[in-house]
Amino acid sequence: MRSVVPILTVVAAIILLWYGASIALNADWARDKATRAGTQLTFTELVADTWNQRKPKLPAPHQVGAEIWKTTGEMVLKGRGFSKRSLIYHSWVTFSATVLGFLLGTALGTLLAVGIVHNRTMDMSVMPWVIASQTIPILAIAPMIIVVLNAVGVSGLLPKAMISMYLSFFPVAVGMVKGLRSPDAMQLDQMRTWNASRFQTFFKLRLPASMPYFFTSLKVAMAASLVGTIIGELPTGAVAGLGARLLAGSYYGQTIQIWSALIMAAVLAAVLVGCIGVLQRLTLNRMGMA
Amino acid sequence: MGWLVFGFVFWIGGWQLNAWLARRRPATPMIRFIVPVIFGVTLIVVWECAVRGLGVSKVLLPAPSDIGHALARSTAILWMDFVQTVIKGAMSGYILGCGSAVAVAIAVDRFDFLKRGLLPVGNFVAALPIIGMAPIMVMWFDFGWESKAAVVVVMVFFPMLVNTVQGLQDTGAMQRDLMRTYGASYWQTLLKLRLPAAMPFIFNGLKIASTLALIGAIVAEFFGSPVKGMGFRISTSVGQLAMDLVWAEIVVAAIAGSAFYGGVALVEKAMTFWHPSQRGRT
Numbered sequence: 001m002r003s004v005v006p007i008l009t010v011v012a013a014i015i016l017l018w019y020g021a022s023i024a025l026n027a028d029w030a031r032d033k034a035t036r037a038g039t040q041l042t043f044t045e046l047v048a049d050t051w052n053q054r055k056p057k058l059p060a061p062h063q064v065g066a067e068i069w070k071t072t073g074e075m076v077l078k079g080r081g082f083s084k085r086s087l088i089y090h091s092w093v094t095f096s097a098t099v100l101g102f103l104l105g106t107a108l109g110t111l112l113a114v115g116i117v118h119n120r121t122m123d124m125s126v127m128p129w130v131i132a133s134q135t136i137p138i139l140a141i142a143p144m145i146i147v148v149l150n151a152v153g154v155s156g157l158l159p160k161a162m163i164s165m166y167l168s169f170f171p172v173a174v175g176m177v178k179g180l181r182s183p184d185a186m187q188l189d190q191m192r193t194w195n196a197s198r199f200q201t202f203f204k205l206r207l208p209a210s211m212p213y214f215f216t217s218l219k220v221a222m223a224a225s226l227v228g229t230i231i232g233e234l235p236t237g238a239v240a241g242l243g244a245r246l247l248a249g250s251y252y253g254q255t256i257q258i259w260s261a262l263i264m265a266a267v268l269a270a271v272l273v274g275c276i277g278v279l280q281r282l283t284l285n286r287m288g289m290a
Numbered sequence: 291m292g293w294l295v296f297g298f299v300f301w302i303g304g305w306q307l308n309a310w311l312a313r314r315r316p317a318t319p320m321i322r323f324i325v326p327v328i329f330g331v332t333l334i335v336v337w338e339c340a341v342r343g344l345g346v347s348k349v350l351l352p353a354p355s356d357i358g359h360a361l362a363r364s365t366a367i368l369w370m371d372f373v374q375t376v377i378k379g380a381m382s383g384y385i386l387g388c389g390s391a392v393a394v395a396i397a398v399d400r401f402d403f404l405k406r407g408l409l410p411v412g413n414f415v416a417a418l419p420i421i422g423m424a425p426i427m428v429m430w431f432d433f434g435w436e437s438k439a440a441v442v443v444v445m446v447f448f449p450m451l452v453n454t455v456q457g458l459q460d461t462g463a464m465q466r467d468l469m470r471t472y473g474a475s476y477w478q479t480l481l482k483l484r485l486p487a488a489m490p491f492i493f494n495g496l497k498i499a500s501t502l503a504l505i506g507a508i509v510a511e512f513f514g515s516p517v518k519g520m521g522f523r524i525s526t527s528v529g530q531l532a533m534d535l536v537w538a539e540i541v542v543a544a545i546a547g548s549a550f551y552g553g554v555a556l557v558e559k560a561m562t563f564w565h566p567s568q569r570g571r572t
Binding site: 003005009011025057061120121123124129132134136137138140143148176192229242243246247249250267270 | 312
């Protein structure tokens with residue numbers, strides 16, 4: 001609790017910096033406009049102008065806030081919360097692809113980890129590739145996957161989820177291998193003295209022992225999965241989703257729209273990772289590990 | 291059909307060979323090296339056979355031999371893209387971002403108040419999809435490599451900051467007390483005790499940042515770039531359905547990424563030879 005004041009101070013400093021930067025970045029355009037109108041701006045007028053431009057280089061926080069409210073809260077009040085112009089709709093599109101990809105990736109990563117832990121051949125041949133693949137900029141192939149799957153006739157949710165799956169499956173695989181191996185020789189020997197089968201050892205010792213690792217890698221995987229979905233939404237030609245909003249915003253120079261999509265993505269990431277954090281605390285508490 | 295059978299047989303053979311190698315004790319470094327190589331080779335052979343045997347269209351998935359052809363045919367283009375994206379975009383952003391993050395971390399470290407506030411915020415920001423800043427950076431810094439470097443700076447800054455701040459806290463009270471008994475000044479303590487102690491954390495950050503840097507530079511090119519660069523080539527070639535060139539770019543990106551990461555890991559090994567995580571390995 002004693003970190004609340006420092007955190008709030010840092011956040012306040014960031015917002016202050018943001019306002020300052022938006023004055024600095026937008027001042028040129030404001031002065032330009034004034035010279036063309038043949039007027040001189042006083043300092044207060046200049047500040048007021050830089051914070052209220054229609055297409056600023058850097059929109060001020062309150063402009064982004066207003067845009068977000070206009071595209072979420074206000075549309076709900078009008079009863080059109082799921083219209084294509086509302087950010088809720090776009091966030092929902094991104095959210096569903098993210099979660100689907102995340103679930104697929106987690107399942108695949110866990111399966112792979114179980115195989116690697118139990119099969120020496122698989123460990124020696126696959127594990128180095130799993131680690132090496134983390135150093136490869138996988139996101140670069142995202143547009144290709146989308147286009148290729150589109151050509152086969154698969155479109156919509158699934159291609160994006162595939163990219164998320166690809167990104168989220170590595171952290172889970174690596175984390176789970178570590179976790180499933182975390183019981184030490186003593187504990188494994190104890191299982192052997194009890195004449196436990198491999199199945200029993202797995203479900204009663206290895207799997208419970210891997211839980212802290214599991215949740216830590218789930219958080220990384222969720223963040224990676226969201227990034228994957230947003231990138232996956234770029235090459236579909238800006239149809240729907242937060243990534244599409246980013247692209248459309250950059251086509252038409254709608255900076256306020258870009259920033260509001262960015263903030264929504266940040267909120268989404270915070271909520272998703274926060275959910276896993278809560279789940280982690282509940283599970284580990286019940287298991288007596290936290 | 292023949293291709294499919296050959297691929298299947300090759301797969302079984304490779305797997306059996308690996309299983310036999312994996313059972314041999316003790317596992318020498320040679321075996322540890324050769325097993326994944328065999329696995330990789332079987333994967334490529336199976337891919338080639340599957341593409342030929344099933345007659346998969348080149349647009350969907352080109353065979354490895356096609357990709358090899360494209361690699362050999364367009365080395366000039368690939369090299370130009372490599373220089374534009376990796377050397378100019380990713381590298382300059384990486385050095386700038388990591389350097390400033392370490393500097394800020396040392397500054398923050400002097401004030402406990404800032405540290406307590408900045409660490410949670412930094413951790414939070416490190417989990418955000420920062421890559422979304424790419425269109426904004428392209429708008430601010432224009433289409434050239436400068437905007438890509440800017441995206442990379444923003445992407446690597448927070449992971450690096452968090453790691454360095456954590457690393458600087460990693461010295462024990464005993465060690466710091468010893469420095470005090472020596473009458474060491476703040477800067478002496480920093481240079482001779484705390485920075486060396488922070489090295490494993492700093493290198494961890496550098497490794498994470500090395501992957502992020504390449505991703506940032508490539509993705510930023512999707513939002514606009516001059517007529518060269520890996521991201522530009524990938525997005526335009528996908529549009530022209532020239533998949534072999536796309537795959538060639540991906541191979542280059544993979545090699546560049548692994549080499550980048552491997553280089554950082556090598557420097558780490560040379561600089562943190564004293565750390566238990568490095569000493570354990572032979």
